[in-house]
Amino acid sequence: MDFMQIIFLLCAALILGAALMVVTTRNMIHAALWLIATLFGVAILYVLLNAGFLAVVQVVIYIGAIAILFIFAVMLTRREMRDQGPQLNNGWWMAVLISLLSFGGLFLLFTNWSGFGKMMVNIPAGTDTLRELGSALVSPNAFVIPFEVASVLLLAALIGAVYVSFRGK
Amino acid sequence: MVPLSWYLTLSAALFNIGLFGVLARRNAVAILLGIELMLNAVNINLVAFWRYGDPTVITGQVFAIIVFAVAAAEVAVGLALIISVYRNRSTVIANDIDMLKW
Numbered sequence: 001m002d003f004m005q006i007i008f009l010l011c012a013a014l015i016l017g018a019a020l021m022v023v024t025t026r027n028m029i030h031a032a033l034w035l036i037a038t039l040f041g042v043a044i045l046y047v048l049l050n051a052g053f054l055a056v057v058q059v060v061i062y063i064g065a066i067a068i069l070f071i072f073a074v075m076l077t078r079r080e081m082r083d084q085g086p087q088l089n090n091g092w093w094m095a096v097l098i099s100l101l102s103f104g105g106l107f108l109l110f111t112n113w114s115g116f117g118k119m120m121v122n123i124p125a126g127t128d129t130l131r132e133l134g135s136a137l138v139s140p141n142a143f144v145i146p147f148e149v150a151s152v153l154l155l156a157a158l159i160g161a162v163y164v165s166f167r168g169k
Numbered sequence: 170m171v172p173l174s175w176y177l178t179l180s181a182a183l184f185n186i187g188l189f190g191v192l193a194r195r196n197a198v199a200i201l202l203g204i205e206l207m208l209n210a211v212n213i214n215l216v217a218f219w220r221y222g223d224p225t226v227i228t229g230q231v232f233a234i235i236v237f238a239v240a241a242a243e244v245a246v247g248l249a250l251i252i253s254v255y256r257n258r259s260t261v262i263a264n265d266i267d268m269l270k271w
Contacts (some may be wrong), residue, residue, distance in 0.1 A: 008171045012179045019183055019206050023190035028198055035202055038183075042209050047170070047181075049220040054212075054233055061237055066244050073198055073248040077255045088193045089264065090266065095192035099185040108182040110174065115221075118173040123224045132227045133234075143231045150238040157242030163248035167256065 008048060015041035026072040026087050036067045050123060053130050176217035184210035197251045197261045201244065208240045 016148035018037035025031050039062045088095075110116050123129065136142040183206055190203025212233045227254025255261055258268070 002170065008179065012175070015179065015236060015258055016182055019186040022206060023186055023194065024201070024204055026265060028196060031199060035205060038206065039209065042213060042263050045176070046216055049176075049216050050224070051216050051220070051230060051233075055231060057234070057237060061241060062205075062209075069248055070198065070205075070245055072250060076179065076252055076263045077198065083227060087195060087199075090196050092193040095189050097215070098192060099189040101182055102188060103185040106185075107178065110181070111179050113223055116172075116174045118221050119170055120173075120221055121224065128227050129227065129230070132225070133230050135230055136197060136227045137234070142227075146231070146235055148236055153242050154238055155247045161245040164246065165249040165252050 004048065007044075011041050011044045011048070014038075015045075024087075029071065032067060032070040032074055035070065036063050039063050039067065050129070053133065173217060175220045176213060176221075176244075180210040180213040183207075183213070195262050195264060197263045197266065198248070199249070200263060201247050204243070204247075205240065208236060212236050235271070 015038050018034045018041065021034040022031050022038060025034065039058060043055045043058040043063075046052070046058060137147045138144055175269070186204030187203045187210060190206060191200050194200055194203065200211045204268055213232045215236070219233075222229070251261055254268075258266065260266065
């Protein structure tokens with residue numbers, strides 16, 4: 001058990017524990033805060049995977065924007081749902097069953113795959129992954145079209161969100 | 170060193186916790202929280218496959234960034250819908266939102 005493994009296990013415990021709290025806690029504000037803990041754990045995993053840029057993006061976009069949006073939405077809608085009545089619907093045991101079966105199926109699939117126990121290879125010296133990521137996003141031979149489509153998608157979502165939540169006269 | 174299997178198992182577990190949240194919670198905001206957990210599990214998988222495959226091929230990270238953008242768009246529209254429904258019906262319980270049910 002070396003240093004990386006200990007960090008990974010601590011991080012996994014943080015992610016799974018916080019995720020369980022997200023789906024079970026009664027208070028929605030607390031659920032949103034536990035979601036922030038989960039997202040932070042995932043950002044640590046990105047750092048362990050040498051994807052520093054994605055870790056920064058995770059903190060800025062997920063924690064800084066999406067989680068705050070959730071907290072605002074909870075504050076705008078909480079009056080009614082506040083801690084009364086059951087939080088889970090009648091079919092929750094079926095949801096547990098489906099989740100466990102799906103996890104079992106995925107795990108079985110993984111164990112039958114030859115690359116399952118693969119170890120990390122070193123990044124070849126002289127490759128700057130961040131530089132490559134940046135040029136791949138704007139290169140016509142790589143991903144410039146998905147990149148532009150994503151920006152159009154964000155614009156459409158912006159307009160759609162404003163339109164849907166606008167209170168008409 | 171951490172083998173790939175640990176990352177895959179963690180992301181499968183996270184995905185299924187999110188799936189449970191989506192299927193079992195009554196609050197519509199909580200359902201969106203579950204979807205966020207599932208999207209994060211997918212992102213862990215994408216980045217782990219990038220790192221354990223050929224790190225000079227950057228495709229995995231680009232996919233993860235596209236997933237970020239789609240998640241942001243999905244949350245913006247989803248929460249706008251929930252707030253709009255809340256204004257009209259004063260409820261965020263998914264079972265009670267049956268305006269389209271015939």
